[in-house]
Ligand SMILES: [Zn+2]
């Protein structure tokens with residue numbers, strides 16, 4: 001019995017169960033070319049979105065849609081707008097944003113060619129002369145929202161050393177403490193490889209290449225000749 005009580009929370013049938021998402025189209029008829037505007041604000045029956053960002057349960061979802069009958073069903077176009085709340089995937093701070101989605105979906109008539117030639121889940125369907133926008137909204141929001149949302153486009157994230165949020169850390173935040181294993185290497189190379197080592201290396205490279213001194217000499221001679229004349 002306890003199992004039965006909690007089960008409905010997990011079933012997919014409850015996903016789109018806000019009646020406000022359901023549009024009765026029985027009065028539209030099936031003649032193509034009939035238009036109807038639908039503007040309404042629906043309360044999200046549950047959280048709609050992804051793990052890190054979503055429309056919160058209870059938030060307003062504003063529908064501004066046009067229904068148009070076509071031969072295969074009803075074409076729903078328009079916008080779905082809502083506030084979303086999320087957690088930055090880089091710095092883990094909560095943030096809010098506005099979502100504005102363009103929706104274009106065909107809801108197929110029962111026994112239409114589309115209905116009979118597509119698999120379930122491939123196309124939305126009209127059932128009992130009703131269009132349930134809930135599933136379409138859930139799908140569209142899921143596709144629109146980013147899997148790795150950011151609080152700002154240039155969020156600097158967290159300090160890898162201490163975990164502080166770099167956006168609120170002092171400018172140039174860094175840690176001078178060297179790992180003891182690297183400290184030994186730094187001491188060794190600190191004296192051996194200075195400016196002199198680099199200069200020596202450059203000279204050696206030129207000396208090892210037999211073509212370069214000759215080329216230089218030729219060029220110098222040419223220059224000398226030109227300058228003298
Ligand atoms: Zn962030």
Ligand SMILES: [Zn+2]
Nearest residue numbers: 159161162163
């Ligand atoms: Zn730090």
